[in-house]
Amino acid sequence: xxxxxxxxxxxxxxxxxxxxxxxxxxxxxxxxxxxxxxxxxxxxxxxxxxxxxxxxxxxxxxxxxxxxxxxxxxxxxxxxxxxxxxxxxxxxxxxxxxxxxxxxxxxxxxxxxxxxxxxxxxxxxxxxxxxxxxxxxxxxxxxxxxxxxxxxxxxxxxxxxxxxxxxxxxxxxxxxxxxxxxxxxxxxxxxxxxxxxxxxxxxxxxxxxxxxxxxxxxxxxxxxxxxxxxxxxxxxxxxxxxxxxxxxxxxxxxxxxxxxxxxxxxxxxxxxxxxxxxxxxxxxxxxxxxxxxxxxxxxxxxxxxxxxxxxxxxxxxxxxxxxxxxxxxxxxxxxxxxxxxxxxxxxxx
Amino acid sequence: xxxxxxxxxxxxxxxxxxxxxxxxxxxxxxxxxxxxxxxxxxxxxxxxxxxxxxxxxxxxxxxxxxxxxxxxxxxxxxxxxxxxxxxxxxxxxxxxxxxxxxxxxxxxxxxxxxxxxxxxxxxxxxxxxxxxxxxxxxxxxxxxxxxxxxxxxxxxxxxxxxxxxxxxxxxxxxxxxxxxxxxxxxxxxxxxxxxxxxxxxxxxxxxxxxxxxxxxxxxxxxxxxxxxxxxxxxxxxxxxxxxxxxxxxxxxxxxxxxxxxxxxxxxxxxxxxxxxxxxxxxxxxxxxxxxxxxxxxxxxxxxxxxxxx
Amino acid sequence: xxxxxxxxxxxxxxxxxxxxxxxxxxxxxxxxxxxxxxxxxxxxxxxxxxxxxxxxxxxxxxxxxxxxxxxxxxxxxxxxxxxxxxxxxxxxxxxxxxxxxxxxxxxxxxxxxxxxxxxxxxxxxxxxxxxxxxxxxxxxxxxxxxxxxxxxxxxxxxxxxxxxxxxxxxxxxxxxxxxxxxxxxxxxxxxxxxxxxxxxxxxxxxxxxxxxxxxxxxxxxxxxxxxxxxxxxxxxxxxxxxxxxxxxxxxxxxxxxxxxxxxxxxxxxxxxxxxxxxxxxx
Ligand SMILES: Nc1ncnc2c1ncn2[C@@H]1O[C@H](COP(=O)(O)OP(=O)(O)OP(=O)(O)O)[C@@H](O)[C@H]1O
Ligand SMILES: [Mg+2]
Numbered sequence: 001x002x003x004x005x006x007x008x009x010x011x012x013x014x015x016x017x018x019x020x021x022x023x024x025x026x027x028x029x030x031x032x033x034x035x036x037x038x039x040x041x042x043x044x045x046x047x048x049x050x051x052x053x054x055x056x057x058x059x060x061x062x063x064x065x066x067x068x069x070x071x072x073x074x075x076x077x078x079x080x081x082x083x084x085x086x087x088x089x090x091x092x093x094x095x096x097x098x099x100x101x102x103x104x105x106x107x108x109x110x111x112x113x114x115x116x117x118x119x120x121x122x123x124x125x126x127x128x129x130x131x132x133x134x135x136x137x138x139x140x141x142x143x144x145x146x147x148x149x150x151x152x153x154x155x156x157x158x159x160x161x162x163x164x165x166x167x168x169x170x171x172x173x174x175x176x177x178x179x180x181x182x183x184x185x186x187x188x189x190x191x192x193x194x195x196x197x198x199x200x201x202x203x204x205x206x207x208x209x210x211x212x213x214x215x216x217x218x219x220x221x222x223x224x225x226x227x228x229x230x231x232x233x234x235x236x237x238x239x240x241x242x243x244x245x246x247x248x249x250x251x252x253x254x255x256x257x258x259x260x261x262x263x264x265x266x267x268x269x270x271x272x273x274x275x276x277x278x279x280x281x282x283x284x285x286x287x288x289x290x291x292x293x294x295x296x297x298x299x300x301x302x303x304x305x306x307x308x309x310x311x312x313x314x315x316x317x318x319x320x321x322x323x324x325x326x327x328x329x330x331x332x333x334x335x336x337x338x339x340x341x342x343x344x345x346x347x348x349x
Numbered sequence: 350x351x352x353x354x355x356x357x358x359x360x361x362x363x364x365x366x367x368x369x370x371x372x373x374x375x376x377x378x379x380x381x382x383x384x385x386x387x388x389x390x391x392x393x394x395x396x397x398x399x400x401x402x403x404x405x406x407x408x409x410x411x412x413x414x415x416x417x418x419x420x421x422x423x424x425x426x427x428x429x430x431x432x433x434x435x436x437x438x439x440x441x442x443x444x445x446x447x448x449x450x451x452x453x454x455x456x457x458x459x460x461x462x463x464x465x466x467x468x469x470x471x472x473x474x475x476x477x478x479x480x481x482x483x484x485x486x487x488x489x490x491x492x493x494x495x496x497x498x499x500x501x502x503x504x505x506x507x508x509x510x511x512x513x514x515x516x517x518x519x520x521x522x523x524x525x526x527x528x529x530x531x532x533x534x535x536x537x538x539x540x541x542x543x544x545x546x547x548x549x550x551x552x553x554x555x556x557x558x559x560x561x562x563x564x565x566x567x568x569x570x571x572x573x574x575x576x577x578x579x580x581x582x583x584x585x586x587x588x589x590x591x592x593x594x595x596x597x598x599x600x601x602x603x604x605x606x607x608x609x610x611x612x613x614x615x616x617x618x619x620x621x622x623x624x625x626x627x628x629x630x631x632x633x634x635x636x637x638x639x640x641x642x643x644x645x646x647x648x649x650x651x652x653x654x655x656x657x658x
Numbered sequence: 659x660x661x662x663x664x665x666x667x668x669x670x671x672x673x674x675x676x677x678x679x680x681x682x683x684x685x686x687x688x689x690x691x692x693x694x695x696x697x698x699x700x701x702x703x704x705x706x707x708x709x710x711x712x713x714x715x716x717x718x719x720x721x722x723x724x725x726x727x728x729x730x731x732x733x734x735x736x737x738x739x740x741x742x743x744x745x746x747x748x749x750x751x752x753x754x755x756x757x758x759x760x761x762x763x764x765x766x767x768x769x770x771x772x773x774x775x776x777x778x779x780x781x782x783x784x785x786x787x788x789x790x791x792x793x794x795x796x797x798x799x800x801x802x803x804x805x806x807x808x809x810x811x812x813x814x815x816x817x818x819x820x821x822x823x824x825x826x827x828x829x830x831x832x833x834x835x836x837x838x839x840x841x842x843x844x845x846x847x848x849x850x851x852x853x854x855x856x857x858x859x860x861x862x863x864x865x866x867x868x869x870x871x872x873x874x875x876x877x878x879x880x881x882x883x884x885x886x887x888x889x890x891x892x893x894x895x896x897x898x899x900x901x902x903x904x905x906x907x908x909x910x911x912x913x914x915x916x917x918x919x920x921x922x923x924x925x926x927x928x929x930x931x932x933x934x935x936x937x938x939x940x
Contacts, residue, residue: 052833054370069369073839085834089852099838146834377842378762385753385817386768388809393775396786403785461678468675474926475682478689481922481929483871485889486911490688493695493904501691501707533684541934594779597873601893615781622785623878635782646777 002028002063002153002186004049009058011044018044020210021058031180031187033197035233036207042190043158045207049188050156051075062154078147079156082163084139086131093127096146117145137168148183157189161196173199194236206230228339231265237296237308239333241265246303247281254280261334261342268296268308270331273317279324283307285317299323403632410626422633435609436617443613444592446528451588454536459543477537484534488601491530492517520610523603527611531598539584546580586649590642614638693916696909703905718909725906727884728891735870735888738803742869743862745808746816750861754820755846759832775814780874788878802879803872803887812868816861819936823857824850860932888914
């Protein structure tokens with residue numbers, strides 16, 4: 001069984017604590033994605049799980065084994081690195097078979113497993129090339145191939161696609177998803193690309209400053225963020241947040257109760273431009289950014305804050321136009337003074 | 350701490366093993382450095398400490414007995430023995446002659462050879478060749494060339510009507526000769542350090558200055574020279590320390606003579622220890638040399654700090 | 659007469675080249691003179707100076723080997739330099755790797771400690787080392803000539819040079835090695851070293867030459883002719899009264915220098931770069 005259990009994990013570099021008590025359970029076969037701003041400790045946490053970084057405190061279990069002090073190679077994991085980390089002096093075949101060779105597998109077995117992995121990843125024709133003779137996408141595939149030949153219990157990925165161009169990234173993302181469906185290994189994947197996180201993850205872990213902000217399925221994080229940070233971190237363009245004070249009267253007029261909330265949030269894609277009669281909020285378009293399918297409007301509301309509004313269709317308002325915005329009550333997010341979500345009473349939902 | 354296993358019962362976590370990953374790393378790290386470290390302790394640090402004790406004793410290898418004499422050896426050097434101050438004077442003259450000459454020539458050659466042109470590799474190769482040649486060979490050949498009347502240098506000077514001195518037998522000329530030949534031997538090293546530094550200066554600076562109408566000399570003074578300052582500092586200290594260490598060159602060319610005119614500190618230490626067997630006195634000299642080199646290094650560090658702020 | 663622009667440039671260029679050639683003479687001339695005089699007889703060598711010997715005395719190169727066990731001495735230099743080079747490569751890359759990559763307690767202190775060696779000249783420690791070697795019973799053997807360069811300031815310099823290079827290598831490769839199950843030694847040997855060829859080559863070159871040219875240590879530790887190394891042997895071609903036998907000395911010096919020069923001419927770029935690398939660090 002390859003559950004992964006993390007209990008109160010901490011890590012300090014000298015005096016600086018970069019991981020501050022992480023608790024997490026990853027189920028067998030689950031695809032978990034770590035996201036968070038740069039420097040929040042995603043890589044460090046992943047490297048602690050992999051064994052490349054020592055653990056300062058807490059416990060790490062893989063299956064039924066506590067592995068805090070088990071060497072990286074003996075944890076039954078495989079890792080795919082951002083820079084691919086292919087050995088430049090070895091061919092693709094040797095790169096992929098290297099770990100097996102170190103583990104003293106028989107040459108026949110190595111051959112068999114390398115070929116199998118190569119077939120899975122369509123690397124058959126590249127086996128005798130050197131890494132420098134491969135394109136970025138091919139190198140990435142070799143790196144993944146190297147990870148799967150060892151038949152690990154858990155896959156770890158640290159921003160595996162960030163060195164690829166946009167098109168290839170979309171393609172490889174789909175390949176990774178397909179691979180996971182086929183192999184079904186427990187997977188932990190670090191990225192700061194939201195779309196990657198949303199499309200790949202069974203569950204997303206949002207990290208900030210070495211702590212978990214929220215864990216949940218992509219839908220949960222999007223629909224019911226626990227706090228302002230997650231609300232703004234998930235979703236693109238990011239959620240509009242303003243003091244409740246600034247829009248209290250329009251909200252009351254529309255019949256939304258704000259309870260004790262001090263901040264209100266609305267996603268740009270949930271704001272519709274409507275006639276004056278239906279409008280809840282009203283503002284002036286200051287900038288209109290054409291995005292192809294529609295336009296992203298910067299709307300200066302009466303109460304001062306600027307809201308982003310996604311407008312589909314060709315008839316985008318021009319800068320200077322007055323627009324009226326409406327939204328449904330279930331899309332209104334309310335947060336208290338500490339930024340925690342105020343879960344509204346059922347009758348309002 | 351307890352944790353849940355898959356059936357929901359609790360299992361006690363095994364106690365953390367003694368050999369944690371951190372301990373393992375520490376042990377492995379020390380194992381990696383241990384060959385170097387052990388050898389270093391035995392053949393370098395130990396002797397360095399021993400020198401301190403030697404320097405505090407009267408110990409003549411011939412008489413075979415050792416007595417503790419405190420600072421007497423230092424006193425002897427600094428106040429009694431006239432040779433010592435002559436040696437220091439010689440060492441300072443040697444350094445004062447060698448360092449500026451070496452650096453000026455190195456910089457001039459580097460300026461000439463930093464940019465590619467036809468034949469640049471040829472010249473670089475020639476100027477650097479003495480660096481890879483053994484100091485012994487270089488000294489032997491120059492001693493041969495600088496002999497009195499029979500030497501090739503003087504014979505050539507004679508053809509243009511100059512009566513050359515007996516270079517290595519007259520104190521002042523001998524000092525000049527060892528300095529110049531040493532510069533010829535080592536200048537290539539500083540030259541390539543300067544070339545590397547020059548090549549790392551972006552051309553933009555120079556071109557910007559040229560567009561503003563600066564002359565070649567102004568470009569050098571105002572752009573290149575300030576940018577070379579860190580390199581100049583390092584080269585200066587390395588070369589100065591190196592000049593205090595010179596032994597083989599002088600040993601072979603002049604044997605410290607004539608009239609101790611080229612007897613420098615490194616040679617003096619050798620002479621006291623291995624020709625006169627005055628171990629205590631030689632050790633005191635070694636300590637003095639150590640302090641000089643240390644002082645030079647500290648000066649370098651201070652200057653470098655200043656330069657970076 | 660006014661010169662046109664291109665003519666002026668040509669004149670400038672020629673003057674420029676000529677001045678470089680003049681400066682190059684004292685660098686090049688000793689080598690030429692050394693080789694030519696190595697072919698001259700004991701009388702011609704003091705006659706009118708000519709670059710081309712009037713009579714080529716090949717016999718010099720035979721007498722060199724009769725005068726003292728020069729072949730043996732030559733071999734000594736080669737094998738000592740090889741031993742010093744191999745040991746230095748091994749130890750400096752091991753220690754350099756640990757200092758670059760491993761986070762172990764005491765590493766920072768150790769760095770400072772080792773660095774202090776860079777500022778202590780060999781002359782300072784040679785006296786105690788003399789007694790140490792005597793006590794070890796290895797006087798007049800090659801042991802001191804191998805151990806002292808490896809563990810002295812030169813070895814420390816090599817360690818730092820290696821460290822500097824390892825620090826700049828991509829770390830993820832080594833992490834991948836770890837995940838693949840390599841031990842520390844395995845990572846060092848199979849990943850870090852193969853990627854460090856330029857640094858290893860630089861250390862090898864400067865170390866070989868360092869050992870090859872060593873003079874003070876052989877002078878202090880060696881006493882029998884058959885144990886001499888080349889630099890010591892070269893200084894030893896004298897007549898019974900101590901006057902140099904120039905024709906033999908220069909022939910022998912040529913034999914010692916020319917092979918190195920040939921290697922230098924072939925690999926000059928690599929060799930010069932190696933010195934530049936060590937100079938900047940050292
Ligand atoms: N070896 C180290 N020594 C000291 N501090 C470190 C070390 N490695 C990482 N850190 C610090 O730990 C924090 C977390 O780093 P980490 O690499 O885990 O961030 P990350 O979330 O992966 O960021 P990114 O998205 O930029 O990759 C950072 O503040 C970083 O400076
Ligand atoms: Mg990272």
